[in-house]
Amino acid sequence: MNNWLWYVTRSTGIVATVLMLASLAWGFLFSSRETGTRLRPAWWLDMHRGLGGLALVFTAVHVVAAFADPDLGVDLATVFVPGAAQSQTTAFTWGVVAFYGLVVVVFTSWPKMLFRRRTWRTVHLLSVPATALACVHAYQLGSDAHTPAFNVLMPLAVGGAVYPFGLRVWGLALARSQEAPRKT
Amino acid sequence: MDTDLHSPSPPPTPIDPVVQARLDRLAASRAATTPSTTSGTTSPNGRHRKRHAAKRSRAAAVLMSLTATAGLSAYFQHTDSVGASSTTNSVTGVAVAVATPPAAAAAPNASPSATAASTTPAAASTNTTSALADGTYAGATATNKYGPVQVQITVAGGKITDVVALQTPTGDRKSISINDRATPTLVSEALSAQSANVDTVSGATYTTDSYKISLQSAIDLAHATTVQSSATS
Numbered sequence A: 001m002n003n004w005l006w007y008v009t010r011s012t013g014i015v016a017t018v019l020m021l022a023s024l025a026w027g028f029l030f031s032s033r034e035t036g037t038r039l040r041p042a043w044w045l046d047m048h049r050g051l052g053g054l055a056l057v058f059t060a061v062h063v064v065a066a067f068a069d070p071d072l073g074v075d076l077a078t079v080f081v082p083g084a085a086q087s088q089t090t091a092f093t094w095g096v097v098a099f100y101g102l103v104v105v106v107f108t109s110w111p112k113m114l115f116r117r118r119t120w121r122t123v124h125l126l127s128v129p130a131t132a133l134a135c136v137h138a139y140q141l142g143s144d145a146h147t148p149a150f151n152v153l154m155p156l157a158v159g160g161a162v163y164p165f166g167l168r169v170w171g172l173a174l175a176r177s178q179e180a181p182r183k184t
Numbered sequence B: 001m002d003t004d005l006h007s008p009s010p011p012p013t014p015i016d017p018v019v020q021a022r023l024d025r026l027a028a029s030r031a032a033t034t035p036s037t038t039s040g041t042t043s044p045n046g047r048h049r050k051r052h053a054a055k056r057s058r059a060a061a062v063l064m065s066l067t068a069t070a071g072l073s074a075y076f077q078h079t080d081s082v083g084a085s086s087t088t089n090s091v092t093g094v095a096v097a098v099a100t101p102p103a104a105a106a107a108p109n110a111s112p113s114a115t116a117a118s119t120t121p122a123a124a125s126t127n128t129t130s131a132l133a134d135g136t137y138a139g140a141t142a143t144n145k146y147g148p149v150q151v152q153i154t155v156a157g158g159k160i161t162d163v164v165a166l167q168t169p170t171g172d173r174k175s176i177s178i179n180d181r182a183t184p185t186l187v188s189e190a191l192s193a194q195s196a197n198v199d200t201v202s203g204a205t206y207t208t209d210s211y212k213i214s215l216q217s218a219i220d221l222a223h224a225t226t227v228q229s230s231a232t233s
């Protein structure tokens, strides 16, 4: 039995998830200005964008390979309609929603100037729940989700994105508290 | 006045080397800031801005991602082929009578011998269902490389009236999907054949083999129950 489409589905799924997490990490390091002095801010922004675009490409390959493998039970409705999968419906739904989220975030990154800054930022922050859903999808549906390597490496990758996210939130909280009128 | 119109014009005065160097530098920097469609853009203030400030690092990320994908795929193939070397079914547990009518139930401990369980479907006895004791029988669990398969049959009026898969492999998406597809076919085949002589479902060889073993052990038990209950009566 030729399983290569299955192997590609699994490997591109893992790589796409890591790329999404890396893109988040780069984005939060950039916005919290924790990028150090060695590399220019433009480098961080460019990497952030590049990683996001690459995540989309690998997710697309992941979905196409899953669809093309006749044994995985993925039809067009499963790919495009949340809740349409015949089995493991919830797990598939998270994947589909994450995919839509990723598409929206990446395709609104380029024509940024078409949006009001606030609107754009809200849309862009969809990347956080989209990445979280992709991780849940992987845990519920992945054939490798129960292997020791997956259970060590995935949390590490997630931690790598949660840390800069924490820095950003902390920075915002600090700024807010300083802006607040001081009591005399 | 006598002027010589044919006298040669004086040679041009050479440009001051300092000025020439300046002009060269200017030309070079102009050429560098000319907008090109692929490598950069010129902002309104005329300064050249690179479109990809992290061009090399991005290329490295693409390369690493492709390498990781290839490496993981090769690893998955390797682990799969290692697992494939254990292709035989192992049978664990025995067939048990889940519910039998009083007469059959009176037969003491009818189950174990029924699973003198064959470990390959080829070796499985192909008893048809003649003289099956009514009741519900859970077959032995046949485990292939993807996981366990266990089948339960219900016999009424000496015929198999229902077949249920109690266990099928659920370890990975592929097995789940294959079993979703194969199990209904195997059930309807078993019901119409009234035996474990079912055709292999294409793409589900392991499941079919394990299914046959478990089904046969349940049928054997129903058969043995009949024999024992008629011996005791």
Ligand code: HEM
Binding pocket: A009, A010, A011, A013, A014, A015, A016, A017, A020, A059, A062, A063, A066, A072, A074, A078, A079, A080, A092, A095, A096, A098, A099, A102, A134, A135, A137, A138, A139, A141, A142, A143, A144, A145, B172, B173, B174
């Ligand atoms: C339309 C959307 C999607 C579909 C139909 C889909 C389909 C699948 C399928 C069939 C599997 C099971 C493969 C297996 O392990 O046997 C899977 C696993 C996985 N998917 Fe998706 N997926 C989608 C979206 C996503 C997205 C957006 C991501 C993240 C970027 C993602 C990441 C993963 C990961 C990491 C696994 C686990 C792979 C493994 O266990 O080795 N998927 N997906």
